[in-house]
Every structure is written in C-alpha cells, then in structure tokens.
Amino acid sequence: MSVKSQIGGEIKRLRERLSLSSKDLAERVGLSPSQMSRLESGQRRVDATLLGKLARALEVHPSHFFSDFGEVGGAGGRRGGWPTPLGKLIRSERRRKHITAEELAQQVSKGKTFLQDLESGKTDLVTGDTLLRLAKNLKLTPEQLLDAQRAEIRELRAALREAESGDGRGVPLLEAPDGGLPHALGEDRALVGEELERVLVPGVRGRAFAVSWRNDEMTAPSGPSFPPGSTLVFSYERPARHEDFVFALVDGGGTFRRLFMDPNGLRLQPLNLNYPPRSLAREDVLALYPLVASVVHP
Secondary structure, three states, X not given: OOHHHHHHHHHHHHHHHOOOOHHHHHHHHOOOXXXXXXXXXXXXXXXXXXXXXXXXXXXXXXXXXXXXXXXXXXXXXXXXXXXXXXXXXXXXXXXXXOOOHXXXXXXXXXXXXXXHHHHHOOOOOOOHHHXXXXXXXXXXXXXXXXXXXXHHXXXXXXXXXXXXXXXXXXXXXXXXXXXXXXXXXXXXXXXXXXXXXXXXXXXXXOOEEEEEOOOOOOOOOOOOOOOOOOXXXXXXXXXXXXXXXXXXXXXXXXXXXXXXXXXXXXXXXXXOOOOOOEEEOHHHEEEEEEEEXXXXXX
16 A cells, blocks of 8 residues: 555544544645545645644644554544654653653643653644743753754655655646646646646656546547546647647636547547537637546556
C-alpha cells in the first residue's frame, strides 16, 4: 500500500472515530467533498499545510500519519509514540540536570502525564506560557525550545516529501479548485489548477499535464476507450490535429473529446454515442491540448 493510501485510510478512520462526515471534515480543512473523497482513497497528495489542518481537526499530532497508527486518544493531540526534537531536548536537559519528570511537571504547573506525553511525542500542545516555564526551569532560552519545534516541522516536511513523488519529475496531475477538470488559463497558456501529485509516465517528453477522467462519455465497446478512473496526459507543446483526442478548453469549462476539424469549425465528439457531439467556431475554443498518453486503472 502506498504512503498516500495509508494516510488517506487513517484520515478516514480518525474521522469516523470522531463521528464526522466526510463533508464536515472537508469544510473544516477547506476542501471540497470530492477532494476529501480523493484524499481518503489515496488519490490526492497532502502537503504540510493541509496535514496540519487535518491533524487539528482530527485531534492528533501531524506526525501521527507517519507512525504505525496506534491507538489515538481524544482531545489533547495524542498519537503513537514518536519522540520529537522538542520532546528529546526537554528529556535530555531534564536528565542532565537530574530533575525527575514529576518535579519538572510541578515546576511548570502541569501533571506528570502531560510531561511524559510531551517528551515521548504523544502531544505537542504547548502554550507559550508553558514553553517559557520549561525554558526557565531547564535553564534554556525560549529560542532553543522554539528551534526544536522548527526542527520538528522540518522533519515533518521531509517525511511529506518522501511520501510524495515530489522530486520534480513526472507530469503534474491537475484538478480545479472545485474538484473538477481545470477550466482556466494562466501564463504561457498553461492550465491553472491544484497539483495533486506527479505522475511518472514513460515516454512523455516536454511540458505536459495530466487529469483524472471520471465519467463514461469517452467509453466505447471497441477501439479506443477511456473508462472512468483513467489518467490522461496531454501535451502543451504539440499542436492538436484532426482526429486527435484532445483536452479542449471552451467557454464553460474543460472537456475531453475527439477532435474533428472542417472548414466551418470544430466538432468535439464523445466516443459514447449516448452523448451528443458539440460543434464550435474556432474562435470559441480557448485552447486544445492533444492526448499523448493514458493510464487505465483497473
């Protein structure tokens, strides 16, 4: 199972544990319902910012998603043990100064369990006041503790980069903010959309983008067919030609069709005969991008 699938499955498990609907969680973290569905099914990349929002909404520490997914407590940010740089620093300095966990907890007006959870990485919910008390009693500067927290963030981002195919290779898989196909042009006639992940497709060269196709308009009983769930890759560089399969950007959105050119204009033809073709004047088509590869997922 991929890391994205593991994270998605754990998000769903935690959501259901808190009796949250997928729509409720999506609203809390600023996603559309379709984006949340893709996230939980392991089809959407998650960055550090989104992971932080999800962790708060699901009452866990962000690095929980890279642990073994042990039992998770309720409010308080508990997760499976994963000592963080902050927890390691506090434990190291406490032991070096021969202070017991119970003594330090009393000095900062906290319970022993809180301190043990902080040192073991089961919580990171530390207020500024508690941070200052810890620094004072451990004879550290607040900056040292803040640096440890920053190190934790760097570790989390490194884990996220490892979880992604985010080494700069591959083709960006794009989605519109509303969860549908991209439907706006940016600079250099590139499509504007959220990059969900990078898709490695052998043989694809030059600037290109990919989309996930989700309906049956391009299915056929024989010959070329593109069922729902197919990943489609289009070229920014090669011009579209007569009878190419293309991503067409027209007024009202983007679509995937077979292109037919004639002197009077263009026809965008679906393969599924239950759907009508669309005839357009050339000036009504904002952009055409030819298909260069497709991946049909079982």
